[in-house]
Amino acid sequence: MRSADYVIKRVLFAVVTVFVAVTLNFVLFRAVPGDAVSALRCRACTQQFKEAERRELGLDKPLVAQYWLYVEGLLHGNMGSSLRTEQPVLGELWVPIANTMPMVILGTLFSIVIGILVGVTSAWRRDTLLDKTGLYTALGFYSMPTQWLGLLMVFFVAGAIHLPTSGIRDPTLGLLTHASTWAVIVDRLRHMALPSITLGLSLYGEYALITRSAMLETLGEDYVLTARAKGLRNLPIVWAHGFRNALLPIITLVALSLGTIIAGAITVEYVFSYPGIGLATVEAIDQRDWPVLQAIFLLLTLSVIVFNLVADLLYVKLDPRVVDQ
Amino acid sequence: MIRPMRMATMVVALAVLAAGCSGKKAVTTPSSSGSAAVKKGGILRIGTTSAIDSLNPYNYIETQATNAMIMIYPQLVQYAHGPDGFTIVGDFADSWSTSTDGKDLTFKLKPNAKWSDGQALTADDAAWTINTTVKYQNGPTAEMASALTHVKSADASDASTLVIHYDAPVGNALAQLEQLWILPRHVWEPLIGTNGHDLKTFHPEQHLPMVVGGAYSVKQYEKKGTTEFIPNPNFYGPKSYAEAVTLTYYTNSDSMIADLEHGQLDWVDQVPFNAVNPLTKDTSIVIDKVPGSETTNITWNSNPRKLKNRELLDPQVKKALSMCVDRDQIISVVFSGYASKVESLVGDISPLENPNLGPLQHDCAGGNATLDQLGYTKGSDGIRVVPATTGQYAQPAHPMSYEIVTPTTTDFNVDREFDIVKQGFAAAGVKVTQKVGGDSTASYALETDDNCDASTSTGYAHFDIAMWDWAGYIDPDFMLSVVTKGQWCSWSDTGWDNPAYDKLYDQQGATVDPEARKQIVYQMQQMIYDNWLYTQLINEQYIDAHSKTWIGIDADLNAYAKTYYTAVHQTG
């Protein structure tokens, strides 16, 4: 199989998956008893009024027709309106998404750096105390519920190093006097610190373990042995040969997990009152605001699909052998 | 929109005022603690766990929104709080008088007032707001129309004279008007369109800077973040001492209290019950406790047409079960001791609370005896069984096993309260399970059913029991209304349908003599109590905490007056 064919196949798969996700999204939310209109409650909500609303939203049409209406709406970027604010959902979600992204990216970077350092060190010092300590610490963090790790942070860490445990910015910053860009950035980073670290700690174990096992495989291979025979010292070998080759599984894993990390950040945001997509989810659940929940779910699914595709394409770029399979 | 916390303040009161005497100038000095020198300036940083959900008076739910709207919109009248309790004073209105037939209220407004954008703020804005609200009261403006019952129209005879025409005398007209927010006509009029729909969907907070007439304008709005209020230089009344007020929303009260202790916040305007005790140890913090407006209850579906479990319509059964509930334990576990037992729906905040009800005793043996006597014998699993009945609402024999709906948006831990009620009912041989209903709206939908329609008496057919809270008002009118048929599918959460009671309700609304009205109001509370529409559990205390560096805070005024923010200042 040529690599162009492979790429086409992957893209096609992603497109079909999007379609499946959209369908699932439609079906799930139609399976709930009642509909958007029955959730409306107001003094003027007579039966006639509700019927009129149903007609306006197309809820009186057969399911198949509603499905096409939904798909058509999505194609035009219309994800419906929030039941609570009556504003377009996408507009409501824009700010939370923009808030979440930097925090998640920071957390992921943190976890990648720590993960790779621990993984490489472990492989390099295989079967030593250092290796074991690194491994079990990683495994320990990996086994902790994220929200619990967050609570521990609030209890044991926040007070000790005076980092904010709530919100996204200092409410008084720039209120009466102009705050410099630098001050704003520092303030944002301070507020992102604890949520990002929590997220990073809960993720790094996986990266550490995968790095370690990829490294061990590489270190066992012939050319590393050759290099070693040539008398290169240990550490340069590890970096120059081992790590470069271990990059492939690490990169694909990172790309794969990116799509799901955002979903994983939901409880972290909840613990730290961080006004991102996770907090928006909790709020939508509480208010039974189905269109918002539906849109969040679709966006999260899309992000997974996109990052999967990226991982696939990276993979073929990095290791053309995969195409032959 | 239901059972908001301390929502739009009270309907009110004080029939004296309603009788038409003349108002006096707004009292603006709060009962401030001590006589420390007033120091202007500084940013007053407030933390809250209740969000400002909207700044549109036609579409909001939360208390915090009420508070914000009081700060930014002109009102005709407001409450003040002094040694004698609450009184109504002028805000944008300086004085008022009632016509001899009681159907016209004339207000003299502050002259030469301006909106924050420089446009004139006159009686015309007030008249427009009233007329528009009345015009669309069965649709988009229903929310604020509750402040205008029996209002026909309003007109501005000159820039500072407003006349409101009623179709009948209203006992508590001023107290109702306290909930009327005057909107800038030049901003809102274009929204009317063909049916006024946009009046409800408009989000003024998304069009900053907002055009305001009150003490503050909003510089930044973040529903789940920080909202910044800065003093409105054109405000007609006493200006804010603080240079700015920020209100920051927290989902996590731990962080909020920690920020208060670390000096990141100056004031927490409602301290969660679990947080009070640890805070008392901090000497740099002042804690104020005032009687709260909220009462918690067990709500019984009392719709006479209810389909299942009709034994729960029997007041004896409801009373017997209630006797097994340990309210002292609720007070200590759920409210850390900061609550007291209450018997009447109108709550301790109302001066017209009937003191002769009950009180309900914790006497589970007595409760069990009643149930035994009624023939609900215990099955082998210890759960009582109701024998089969015949007639129009025939039902087969069935165990006394019910679902209790609980909302998620309470300011106390309703799960804990449920656990205690569940244990009490279990001691009476009754099994209950918790059905979590979601936020207020969602939970309310479970009570009323989707197809609720008062005109055909449809709805309230399925739910049995709920546990919730009501935020009462100083004037009992609103609380007394929630069990009328007129509130079906709106505020009614019991589905009760009792024409005799409804008649009394109308009667008290039109009774101008305070003593006569009091007697009717007492009688109504007795009816609610005797029919066990609710099992009243406790009356919360309202607790706020602030740094010692700020004074002039009067916890009683939360969601009642502009001075709640404006009068607060740093110590000299």
Place this chain on the structure above:
Amino acid sequence: MNPTPPTASHQDAAVAIPATVTQPRFRFLRSPAIRRPATVIGLAMLLFFVLVAIFASRLEPFNPNVKSGAIYAPPSSHHLLGTDDAGADMLSLLIAGSRVSLIVGFAAALVAILIGGAVGLLSGFFGGRIDSILMRITDYVLVIPDIPLMIIVAALFGRHLLNIIIIIGAIYWTSTARLVRAQVKSVRERTYVKRVRAVGAGNSRLIGRHILPQVAPLLIANTVLMVAVAIFAETYITFLGLGDPSLISWGKLIENSFRGDATLNGAWWAIVAPGVCVTLVVLACTMVGQSMEDALNPRLRVGHLSVRRFRLRSIPADVE
């Protein structure tokens, strides 16, 4: 170096699986991987928690449902682990919680294994169109983000224990399906199975007598890993207020400490204890399940289970 390709559709992580079938069924128990100290410790921890859960009602020093001390009383000789925000004994709560958490874990794992096992068996055994359709479905399910789906289903269909079990089970069956399918395929190719077929044995007999016993050890290993995933997922759903309100689980205790302002009250015992239990059980399951899989198939190492779950996919091996 040739790690398993990352996505669902690189047909099969499992292609790389060699025929473990050449081993007698339980020989893996003698593998060095099974005798690592980590495995033994993991097994001991797991056994401990299972026993606690079984004898929960006898071990609880206090009734966990009622107030037995002051609110947030610190640990003392009376209340070994202190009390929570309702004054209930923390130790009793943990013991009671172990029962619900483990029930959720095992039951959800069972659901996942049943679905995954069935799909894998059908797919591997029949091959052809059935195989490609089932595997395609598996591919799609793999891409749906698990946590949001759990949240939504729990929010839409109610907060009951059974719902939670079914949701978790119904999301995590994919890895089982792929493992079982690969295993079945290789078993099927073995000559004796071909011979049995030639003799005229029915499909059900073939599956029941010859294939199921062969894949059973792998299923067990998978179940153990799945228990960890399910317990973990339960704490997650519960923390967002979507847990069963009438039951005490470890997830619920974590939630209570958050909602009950334990931090503010300095009640570290109420925060720390339930999380430690979850972490230990998850760790134990991971170590045991991993060792079993390593023993069964030493080459199945890197990311052989789904690598796309946010948390708690099977851990890359090499924890020795």
